[in-house]
Amino acid sequence: MTENTEPIISLKNLTMQYSEKHVLNGIDLDVHKGQIIGYIGPNGAGKSTTLKIILGLVDGYGGKVEVFGEDILTGNHAYKKKIGYVPENAEIYDNLTACEYLTFVGELYGLDAEEAEQKAENLMQAFEMADVFHARISSFSKGMKQKVLITSSLLHDPDLIFLDEPLSGLDANSVMIMKDILEELAKRGKTIFYSSHIMDVVEKISNRIVLIADGQIRADGSFEELQVESKEGSLENIFNQLTGFDEHREKAEQFVKIITNESVREQVTENVRDGKSVGDENE
Incomplete structure (x- = not known):
């Protein structure tokens, strides 16, 4: 995938190691303005590490x-003012009101x-939370707290947005609103780096x-x-094929x-067929 514009993000041979574990093994990636990047992979693949770097x-x-x-x-940190970030596991000052x-x-x-207050109130109203704008966050459900985090990441109109499992705890209506928000932001030239395990959302x-x-990187396109x-x-099928994970049905059936207790009954039946008593295997 090529672009004529200078990339917003450019990673060259990115590597990362924790103790003896190699988390990133040479990531080369250019991300351009207006793209919504679905960044996916198995647990431990290095998704969150890439974002944090x-x-x-x-x-x-x-x-x-x-x-x-x-x-x-080597540059200054002014670029961070143009970034919005929703982490997977965020700490929030829940003794404050929204x-x-x-x-x-x-x-x-x-x-x-x-x-900031006027803009925040308008955004919370769009998220159907105007009635709790002055309530303490400690009284909010997980989904309501997630809406506050999303609002805080977009409040300053960032050019580059990182979202790590941003839909966690959101109800179906809020998920649809969020998907439309991301599409509208991309149309306005915002660049979105979206990391999630929810394949159907990433796909859409x-x-x-x-x-x-x-x-x-195993696939890019x-x-x-x-x-x-x-x-x-x-x-989901593409993911399973490229990561080599093809045992999901077998593991689900086993679970x-x-x-x-089907596995216990099957073992008892097998023991009876083989002429064993139930307690034989423990002797």
Whole structure:
């Protein structure tokens, strides 16, 4: 996939190692303006590590990382003001009200307090949370807290948005709203780096999908391009094919058999057939 414009993110031979474990093994990736990148892979593949390195939250990596054309090691940190981030597991000041928290975040990004509060209230109203804008976050459900986090990441109108499992806890209506938000932001030239395990959502919203496994890129292209290459119908099937995970049905059946005691009954039947008593295996 080639673009004529300078990439918003450029990763060159990105490597990362924790103790003896190699998490990233030479990632080369250019991300361009207006793209919605679906960044997927198995647990431990290096998805969150990649995001944290780009965000400047993790050091000790190898290779080169450029954001907005600047090397994040040698440039200044002004680029972070143009970034929005929803982490997978976020800490939030839940003793504050939504109004207090969002106004505080807005001020950190350079908005004045009045502008931040008004903008936050309007965004919360769009998320159908205007009635709890002045309530303490500690009283919110998981989904409501997630809406506050999403709002805080977009409040300052960032050019580059990182979303790590952003739909966690959201109800069906909010998921649809969020998908439309991302599409509208991309139309306005925002670049979105979206990491998730929910394949059907990634399939629907991403105009480019990057799949990593064992710290390396295994596939990179639109969903339609990946379909042609792999000859699979759904992103889930493409994922399973490229990561070599083809035991999901077998493992699911085994799990259910244990729950319903079918495996125990099958073992008893087998023992009877072989002429063993139930307690023979424990002797």
